[in-house]
Amino acid sequence: MEGAAVKVYGVASSPFVATVLLCLEEVGAAYEVIPVDLAACEEKAPAHLARNPLGKIPALEDGDLTLFESRPIARHVLRKHKPELLGIGNMERSATVDVWLEVEAHQFHPSAIAIVRECIGAPLRGRACDQAVVDENVSKLRAVLEVYEARLGRHRYLAGNNVSIADLNHFTLMHYFMSTEYGPALLGPLPRVKAWWEELAARPAARKVATFMPLDFGVDKKKE
């Protein structure tokens, strides 16, 4: 740990917030999680809107600098403490990391979160899972993961032979996705993606952050 603790505003079980925590754990930076009560719509209250005008979590305070949106915050944490995870200083590596982080953001994420929302989120909210939404997104996600399988046949990680933010940013949503029946089913025929995921999940930072993400989003605990 070094420097003053940064403040992370949000709920640690949110995959968006947990991605920030994963990066902070990866670099060994001191941090404090300041809870934002979503049930009370605290993310739309003036104090939080001053941090993030979009009224979402996470937000980060690092000294005088206030940031929002999980990927820019993750980039900032790594740029400050482990710039090699962004490929900084190597033009080709930086560009390749950016490509695969964009694939995570625009190809992997939309399908994976739709599946997680239907399979985990809906039942917790007393709503039936919309199987048509699940099926459509399982199909899209399969196609994306097949691209990963080919890519991981040529490189150990998505952006090359060293781990990068492009790999790390998959962890928190994959954690939830892999707890659905579709996770093991999709990864079964994709041995390289499976090995990549298992290595990612075994990183000390990932194991720690997984403890913040109970598979019921902490709902059962609140009921007790």
Place this chain on the structure above:
Amino acid sequence: MEGAAVKVYGVASSPFVATVLLCLEEVGAAYEVIPVDLAACEEKAPAHLARNPLGKIPALEDGDLTLFESRPIARHVLRKHKPELLGIGNMERSATVDVWLEVEAHQFHPSAIAIVRECIGAPLRGRACDQAVVDENVSKLRAVLEVYEARLGRHRYLAGNNVSIADLNHFTLMHYFMSTEYGPALLGPLPRVKAWWEELAARPAARKVATFMPLDFGVDKKKE
């Protein structure tokens, strides 16, 4: 112009491809557009899949480096030729640019492209505009642009007092959006966003790239 011309694979009227061309024009880099025939599904053919395994446009070849997805390509072009547009070398500025580029990608873009697809794309394809989709996205986009209006009251550009990739990346989709009835209607009550847009559209690089983006996507020309 300096260095060997980079190759941009795609169709210049695509807002994704045109964003890459805008950055190349901004930095004065030599480039060549290699057409990809979407009507013939050339983007899904092996030659293009070797450039972009997702089978989409644009892709870029810069010497031995092949990249895909418009935002990573835009970052690469600017990192190489005008790194100040990414805030490189200033930790706070880099992080702020990243935040507002993420807002463009995940808040502005999804709503703006939905409106453009319904209002411009659907009629060109002989399909009726889905007004419910338009109304929902106009409402979402208004909320995003109101956040911009407040932001632009404190800073000349989205990421501070100098233009950045976060501003530039709005240009091509805004170009199409502003040609719909909803563009002037949404910007009317937002004078700072209107002035920001007009300044953006007046940049020499933007004026040049606008000539590649006829408002009928070149459909009328093909029919002649």
